Amino acid sequence: MAKRDYYEILGISKGASAAEIKKAYRKKAIEYHPDKNPDNKDAEAKFKEAAEAYEVLSDENKKARYDQYGHQAFENGGGFGGGGMNMDDIFSQFGDIFGGGGFGGGFSGFGGGGGQRRVKGSNLRIRVKLTLEEIANGVEKKIKVKRKVQAPGTTYKTCSTCNGSGQVTRIANTILGRMQTSAPCNVCGGAGQTIDKKPSDADAQGLKISEETVSIKIPAGVVDGMQLKVSGKGNEAPGNGIPGDIIVVIEEEAHEKLQREGDNLHYDLYVSYPDAVLGTSQEIDTVTGKVRIKIEAGVQSGKILRLRGKGIPSINGYGRGDLLVHVNVWTPKTLSKQQREFFEAMQNDEHFMPKPDNTDKSFFEKVKDMFS
Numbered sequence: 001m002a003k004r005d006y007y008e009i010l011g012i013s014k015g016a017s018a019a020e021i022k023k024a025y026r027k028k029a030i031e032y033h034p035d036k037n038p039d040n041k042d043a044e045a046k047f048k049e050a051a052e053a054y055e056v057l058s059d060e061n062k063k064a065r066y067d068q069y070g071h072q073a074f075e076n077g078g079g080f081g082g083g084g085m086n087m088d089d090i091f092s093q094f095g096d097i098f099g100g101g102g103f104g105g106g107f108s109g110f111g112g113g114g115g116q117r118r119v120k121g122s123n124l125r126i127r128v129k130l131t132l133e134e135i136a137n138g139v140e141k142k143i144k145v146k147r148k149v150q151a152p153g154t155t156y157k158t159c160s161t162c163n164g165s166g167q168v169t170r171i172a173n174t175i176l177g178r179m180q181t182s183a184p185c186n187v188c189g190g191a192g193q194t195i196d197k198k199p200s201d202a203d204a205q206g207l208k209i210s211e212e213t214v215s216i217k218i219p220a221g222v223v224d225g226m227q228l229k230v231s232g233k234g235n236e237a238p239g240n241g242i243p244g245d246i247i248v249v250i251e252e253e254a255h256e257k258l259q260r261e262g263d264n265l266h267y268d269l270y271v272s273y274p275d276a277v278l279g280t281s282q283e284i285d286t287v288t289g290k291v292r293i294k295i296e297a298g299v300q301s302g303k304i305l306r307l308r309g310k311g312i313p314s315i316n317g318y319g320r321g322d323l324l325v326h327v328n329v330w331t332p333k334t335l336s337k338q339q340r341e342f343f344e345a346m347q348n349d350e351h352f353m354p355k356p357d358n359t360d361k362s363f364f365e366k367v368k369d370m371f372s
């Protein structure tokens with residue numbers, strides 16, 4: 001089904017002000033409110049549609065994206081995750097539009113099925129520094145974290161304000177008459193429970209800090225700045241709530257010899273003048289240990305040797321990058337008298353005259369090859 005234009009849904013023009021958008025949404029929300037249209041699936045769909053339109057158009061950033069890209073702006077995880085909004089989300093996000101005060105306080109809410117909601121503990125963010133070798137091979141890190149856990153001895157009782165339902169019902173007088181709306185309970189934050197008894201070392205939510213060692217498996221191929229989620233290892237929530245997550249932020253340490261570029265690695269190799277002329281072999285660093293590579297006699301400065309599969313594994317699990325060894329011929333800056341005489345004698349020697357052929361590609365051709 002093609003999505004309708006958000007402005008069309010709310011019956012407003014593109015230039016509508018924030019106040020006009022809010023007013024238009026309020027009108028639609030009242031018109032299609034489930035309490036006014038019991039068991040009317042069409043009204044419910046329209047109610048949801050209006051809420052989605054309002055969610056976007058009432059948010060300056062989302063509105064700007066929508067104005068520029070249309071519905072496409074919210075595809076691929078940018079918007080409503082395919083499933084659209086559910087009724088609980090709508091009431092918890094925009095409940096204030098139907099009259100009545102705001103909510104908040106209590107525990108931070110967590111959208112559940114209907115009625116009582118399970119509270120979710122807050123997330124912990126930790127930074128983990130990794131060497132290139134750890135990134136290339138994957139690693140399991142044991143990290144000390146301070147997280148809130150339920151203090152032993154804390155007991156909970158049913159919230160007396162909402163009788164454990166997590167919802168409170170309000171009667172609001174609107175232009176269309178008296179309307180019943182429900183919203184999460186202010187006192188318990190929608191959890192349906194409040195603290196009965198707690199030990200003296202617990203905080204207001206019956207939680208206390210615990211120092212724990214958490215083992216975190218980091219897959220090969222992660223990138224600086226990437227965030228990994230360890231579910232359920234964040235702060236615990238009070239009562240029957242569920243724990244938050246640990247968000248692991250990856251930090252990549254610079255390597256002494258290897259430079260990373262996506263899944264490929266670059267290595268600058270310096271060979272002496274005689275080695276370039278006569279050929280040699282040299283040991284170089286890779287992320288899986290040292291490797292000896294052969295340098296052919298007559299190698300040109302700027303040549304790139306590609307070691308296939310010696311780069312970083314793809315985070316998606318598709319293959320591995322390469323290690324590109326850049327050959328640099330080291331030209332001596334000082335010479336003995338004898339050496340100087342030798343090179344002077346060679347200055348016009350035919351063997352020393354540059355004769356590039358198509359196997360000695362120019363720098364720009366090699367760069368082109370690297371990215372093809």
Ligand SMILES: [Zn+2]
Binds near residue numbers: 161167185186191192
């Ligand atoms: Zn309550």
